[in-house]
Amino acid sequence: MKIGIISGSGLYDIEGFTGRKLVRVKTPFGAPSDAYVTGKLAGRDIVFLPRHGRGHRILPSELNHRANLWGMKKLGVTHILSVSAVGSLQERYKPCDIVLVDQFFDRTKKSLEHTFFGRGIVAHVGFADPTCGGLRRVLADCAREAGATVHVGGTYVNMEGPAFSTRAESHAYRKLGFDVIGMTNIGEAKCAREAEICYQTMAMVTDYDCWKEHEETVTVEMIIQNLAANAAEAKKTITLAVSRIVETDCACQNALATAFITDKKLWPAKAKRDLAPLLKKYL
Numbered sequence: 001m002k003i004g005i006i007s008g009s010g011l012y013d014i015e016g017f018t019g020r021k022l023v024r025v026k027t028p029f030g031a032p033s034d035a036y037v038t039g040k041l042a043g044r045d046i047v048f049l050p051r052h053g054r055g056h057r058i059l060p061s062e063l064n065h066r067a068n069l070w071g072m073k074k075l076g077v078t079h080i081l082s083v084s085a086v087g088s089l090q091e092r093y094k095p096c097d098i099v100l101v102d103q104f105f106d107r108t109k110k111s112l113e114h115t116f117f118g119r120g121i122v123a124h125v126g127f128a129d130p131t132c133g134g135l136r137r138v139l140a141d142c143a144r145e146a147g148a149t150v151h152v153g154g155t156y157v158n159m160e161g162p163a164f165s166t167r168a169e170s171h172a173y174r175k176l177g178f179d180v181i182g183m184t185n186i187g188e189a190k191c192a193r194e195a196e197i198c199y200q201t202m203a204m205v206t207d208y209d210c211w212k213e214h215e216e217t218v219t220v221e222m223i224i225q226n227l228a229a230n231a232a233e234a235k236k237t238i239t240l241a242v243s244r245i246v247e248t249d250c251a252c253q254n255a256l257a258t259a260f261i262t263d264k265k266l267w268p269a270k271a272k273r274d275l276a277p278l279l280k281k282y283l
């Protein structure tokens, strides 16, 4: 088992992350956001990736999720904890709460960039339950133990950004029953599923977007302040969770078993070579 952590910012200095090494990975999909940091946390092998690169240099819609997840797969990662700042669309999710997302709604126009397939091989993975129930249960217990207010389940609407929502959009998302809003996780979750990696979003609420009357509308400053305010709980939650994740025969880890439509005899040699880390189990 190897655990990947993808995080916006603020988790570089997680206490107890030892034996750190920078590892660059080449992928058939271009460059990941940055070098991966491998090492040990709570006795487990860890691979960390700063989602937007060191210094936060990459826009949400510029993220190369395929490359980022490919690198994780190549480094042997089996489980990913994805830490992300989100806006709250419902009163009950307050700034500094944690939401363990169990659904996504895709408002991006980037589905072609959120799959490893094409290249002559057609595959459709199941995505009805886009995050991992096993990881969610572990994170829920650990977040409570770390003293966080945690909500188990919730729908994350993935807008494209980089501008924040208009008030009309924010109200519409609320009426549709969505819980939190962010700009990054749908692409990661889709690529993780195709890579047969268990994936769970740990959404850190930083603001009330712009729908709430008598409340300041979201600003970058607000997001950074509230992320800093609950960084200690987030780090504690992650460290506890890393020590407690157990190997299970999870459906996420066999997502491709029923996904292929293209006859294997027709799989192009180049695609087989390029996608070998995903396909070798099925060749």
Ligand SMILES: [Zn+2]
Residues within 6 Å of the ligand: 132, 133, 134, 135, 197, 198, 199, 250, 251, 252, 253
């Ligand atoms: Zn899983």
